[in-house]
Amino acid sequence: MTNRRQFLKTAGIAGAATLAAPAVHSQSVIKWRMQTYAGPALAEHVVKPAIDSFNKVAEGQMEIELYYADQLVPTGELFRAMQRGTIDAVQSDDDSMASPTEVTVFGGYFPFASRYSLDVPVLFNQWGLGEIWDEEYSKVGVKHLSAGAWDPCHFATKDPINSLEDLKGKRVFTFPTAGRFLSQFGVVPVTLPWEDIEVAVQTGELDGIAWSGITEDYTVGWADVTNYFLTNNISGAWCGSFFANMDRYEELPEHLKELLKLTMDSSHYYRQHWYWGGEAKLRTEGTKMELTTIPDEEWAQVESAAKVFWDEIAAESETKAKIVQILKDYNASMEKAGRPYRYS
Structure with missing residues (x-):
């Protein structure tokens, strides 16, 4: 009886370990490759701090590997590479990455569409552009994550x-x-x-x-x-955005989607003050x-x-x-x- 009880106890532990194995496997690091339109010097401001922050807060659950302009694919091929899943995410404007959507012409610098950098987030968050971008990119298997403003x-x-x-x-x-x-x-x-x-x-x-x-x-x-x-x-x-392959985005657990959103918002905020202050300072002191x-x-x-x-x-x-x-x-x-x- 003692041996039987010991066997059952041992088997129970083994069984629990066996059942736990898939959960351990599911917690393997999610890795994304993101390419930005920016070269290394510019990326130090417009995207790298945000990605570094994301990787730190994600605590090993997800890691975004950042690549600079033309490092994996030419900028003009970014959309197709992301759509195919060759890369997982992109920071660019619609125009430069040649996305085949109705909104492409409005990315980057659409002449006199904005006067100030705050015009861009207001247009996307309060005047309906965000919904239009989301709809247009969903048609082609890409998730439009977030739009923000850069410099004039x-x-x-x-x-x-x-x-x-x-x-x-x-x-x-x-x-x-x-x-x-x-x-x-x-x-x-x-x-x-x-x-x-x-x-x-x-x-x-x-x-x-x-x-x-x-x-x-x-x-x-x-x-x-x-x-x-x-x-x-x-x-x-400049009107630019973060984008992701739709399938890879949908695979993310909800808390990582939320962390991604917070990180992008942080990136947008940094650029708002970095550019606004820099434009004035360098005109007057450069x-x-x-x-x-x-x-x-x-x-x-x-x-x-x-x-x-x-x-x-x-x-x-x-x-x-x-x-x-x-x-x-x-x-x-x-x-x-x-x-x-x-x-x-």
Whole structure:
């Protein structure tokens, strides 16, 4: 009887261990590979702190491996790689990663869609853009996780820009939609890998860059190879997002989905103050670039052209028309609200 009891006791322990084995297996580390549009120097600010924080708080349950611009796949192939599951997540704008959606043209710098960086999160969280983005990406097997604002879009050039005439013939690295818009003013858009831009300016392959504000120009080294910074901008804030492969996202337990959301919110907040403070500080205290300005009455031609461009985009589809109408209504509301929302 004693031997039997001992056997049952031992068998019970063994059985419990056997039953526990799958639970231990299910707790193996979830690993994601995320690629950002940003090179290493820029990523140190726009994404790496957030990912480091996520990995720390996840406490071994999940780890996100971060890769920089073009490190795993070219930026223009990011969407397809994520859709296939070659990589699990992406930080980019819709335009640069060539996503096949109705909202793609509005990513990055859609001309004059925003005046300030806070316009972007308000549009997504209060004016319905978030729901539209979610719906459009769900159709193609990708989860749109969160949108946020980056810096305004300015020209950094080797030669001074003091009039629209000075833009003619300038070979400029910029975003697809911004390039499409600017080409009517004689700008020649050029597409190159991100890490090649600095050398391309030095060798004369590029005359300038319309890809960022002055904070990035200093951070990534472009202020070292350009001489002038145009204070006029074609957008008040870059619109970028975090995305994930839908299947990989749905596999996550709820608490890790929530942690991912909190981490992205933290990333958005950091960029808000890093860029806002940096743009002002470097314009007033920076020593590497001379500021130039196109007079307001002349720059008004560019702003008027943007309204025509919006209508051209709206005519392309029902979804695009809906987004353009939201942008019009939002900006009209901001103008009506007056200071500090808009200074007419």
